[in-house]
Amino acid sequence: MKRLLLLCSALLAAAMNAQAAPAAAPLPTLLSETGLFTPGTTASPAAGVLTYSPQYPLWSDGTHKRRWIALPAGTTIDAARVDAWEFPVGTRLWKEFGYGRRIETRMIERLPDGSWRFAAYVWNDSGTEATLAPEDGVVVDVADAPGGRYAVPARGDCTACHEGAAVPILGFSALQLSSDRDPLAPHADPARPGMTDLRRLVESGRLRNLPRALLSSPPRIQAASATERAALGYLHGNCGHCHNAAGALTGLELPLAQQADARAQSAEQTLASLLGHSSRFRPNGAASAQRVATGHDGDSIVTLRMKTTNPLARMPPLGVQVIDQEGVALIERWISTDLRTR
């Protein structure tokens, strides 16, 4: 009887817990209180904070970026789903944006109920501290930014991109951290000593259940040429967070995200969705349009929307005001040269 009552109590307690996960503490007001830095400083990362750099970075109007991740002590990332890693509660990632000096640092944090929250911190002019930005964003004067103004995103803008994929962590994945880095990837930082990557994560015990084959043969986009590999990587890093086969926009049938799992044949699917494929978006007056018109860059909607200054047609639709000339050149070279004979 006593055992039965204990069972009932446990059952009810579990049910109550399922209803109410522990509430998250409010966001710290200062970046120095988030755990990124060695206490008392805002220059050096705290012990246990890992530096990383994705091989296919997102273009953000030419800002210089640095990135870090911290996992709670004793926790690990589960890579059983190769392209949708499961991060432990308490995971925090930071990304710093700057034009010469630090302007903004964004933070993503996994909460006890499994959800993610997003925050932005704005640096003071002297670069000694950053303060939590308003929830609806803020525009700050930055001399080197386009038009002298820099837009810190609203938290809703963060989710527009980060909640468009299977996992809201976009730049910290098997493909992005592969040690087989793409030498033609635009704007990528070179791998530097001290930066973590796929192998180091596994060897340090912070990443478990990654298929062993991905260490002996690191993730690499399967493409017909080096240019095509970089082009597909660019589309992955700049478009794949929304245009993928797992998130909200699957109805568009435009999977631009690449998978580390070769069985997914993601490159083939991307090419099939692009080459000669009819585009729903059409320039006004055009009777038809193709996402990628093989061998004819000027007729391709992909580059048209990358290059336009029309804010109602530009892709990506947010976070970009300055055309990425290097990225455009790569995609144009791929279409007009590599695809000419296909």
Next chain:
Amino acid sequence: MKRIPIEYAILAVAVAATVAIVSPARAEGTGQPAETTAEKLARGKYLVTVAGCNDCHTPWIMGPKGPEPDMNRMLSGHPESAMLPPAPKPEGPWIVAASATNTAWSGPWGVSFTANLTPDAETGLGKWTQRNFTETIRTGRHMGRGRQVLPPMPIPMYRNFTDADLEAIFSYLKTIPAVTNRVPEPLPPAAAVAAK
């Protein structure tokens, strides 16, 4: 009649309480019985009607009693066949102009053309999901991620619809006649055109 042992009775009560706690209410938060499909569609139709969707998403024509929405093209958006001259230059306090169909609007945001809300797969909402629709209204961005939904769409008001309202509206829109009508892309503000 066989008596049920007290242990089993306690366990049954605990399980029932657990199920009651974990399971959602039948009709979230209302205590009312869940809505039937027919009731949901009827409420969706009601909401689409009173929220004025036909005012802008159904092209207007001149009827015997004056301008009226052409319900033969119900909610199919700005007609792709309509050839419009450039919008008039705004003068003084008159900064917004609308076409006679009430489906093309010019203002400081550029020129917007109302969307095809019918379930046509290629030109309407046929491939949209409930999530796409709800996130569009909530965020004011196409499918929650794309470009901004432009005026005069009253996103600041409509984002206050409940999830149940938006489910009813989208469910109803999926049942109306599909109309193939490829609405033009919006035109940018004059400043953006000048910068080209």
